[in-house]
Amino acid sequence: AQSVAQPEDQVNVAEGNPLTVKCTYSVSGNPYLFWYVQYPNRGLQFLLKYITGDNLVKGSYGFEAEFNKSQTSFHLKKPSALVSDSALYFCAVGSGGSYIPTFGRGTSLIVHP
Amino acid sequence: DAGVTQSPTHLIKTRGQQVTLRCSPKSGHDTVSWYQQALGQGPQFIFQYYEEEERQRGNFPDRFSGHQFPNYSSELNVNALLLGDSALYLCASSGSRSRNTGELFFGEGSRLTVL
Numbered sequence: 001a002q003s004v005a006q007p008e009d010q011v012n013v014a015e016g017n018p019l020t021v022k023c024t025y026s027v028s029g030n031p032y033l034f035w036y037v038q039y040p041n042r043g044l045q046f047l048l049k050y051i052t053g054d055n056l057v058k059g060s061y062g063f064e065a066e067f068n069k070s071q072t073s074f075h076l077k078k079p080s081a082l083v084s085d086s087a088l089y090f091c092a093v094g095s096g097g098s099y100i101p102t103f104g105r106g107t108s109l110i111v112h113p
Numbered sequence: 114d115a116g117v118t119q120s121p122t123h124l125i126k127t128r129g130q131q132v133t134l135r136c137s138p139k140s141g142h143d144t145v146s147w148y149q150q151a152l153g154q155g156p157q158f159i160f161q162y163y164e165e166e167e168r169q170r171g172n173f174p175d176r177f178s179g180h181q182f183p184n185y186s187s188e189l190n191v192n193a194l195l196l197g198d199s200a201l202y203l204c205a206s207s208g209s210r211s212r213n214t215g216e217l218f219f220g221e222g223s224r225l226t227v228l
Contacts, residue, residue, distance in 0.1 A: 004155075032214050032215050034215065034216065036219075041224075042221055042222075043117070043119075043203055043219035043220050043221045043222050044156070044203065044205075044217075044219040045219070046216060046217070046218065049214065049216055051214050090155055090156070092215070094214070094215030099214065099215045100146070100158050100161060100169055100171075100215065101215040101217065102158070103148075103155035103156045103157075104155050105153075105154055105155045106153075106154075106155050
């Protein structure tokens, strides 16, 4: 079975500061990893993915994530947070055995002006 | 290019009733997945349709059923509604390039309230 853990229910950061949203995963085989963002009362929007290749993945809106196989982590990062980044962020994992991604519970990111 | 569209956006039902939710995938996509997102939770996989057949199913009871039409649109049906079925139901589509990686394109969701 595959699973994702997002250890923080909420992350608070000041505008202009770097942000990190944590994600660890468990999967058999090579992981496919994703980050999605959800704004209030909206569906999920794709941010970025890791399938293979470079461990540092760049995505939409200036976000990036680093795949760390030894720590089974895929943390989401951004060098300088914006108030408009405030939203709910979901990490998801799939694999070649199951292309159906499993989602974490989500982390609420709050960026203070 | 239209994205994934879902209808209705909101609906209220009472326990024991039945509901049908509808989804049109993103242009060029042929695979539809349905997810249930309860308040404060991540999306939970219900099932996936491809070539008009249910291909994979999550841990949901038989009260949850679906259909995919030749134009790739899909319906989710829930019978004998329970209070616990109250949630945001998300439809996600994928195509030949994204299907084998799990990358999904989501609709805005249908919020179901069961009273």
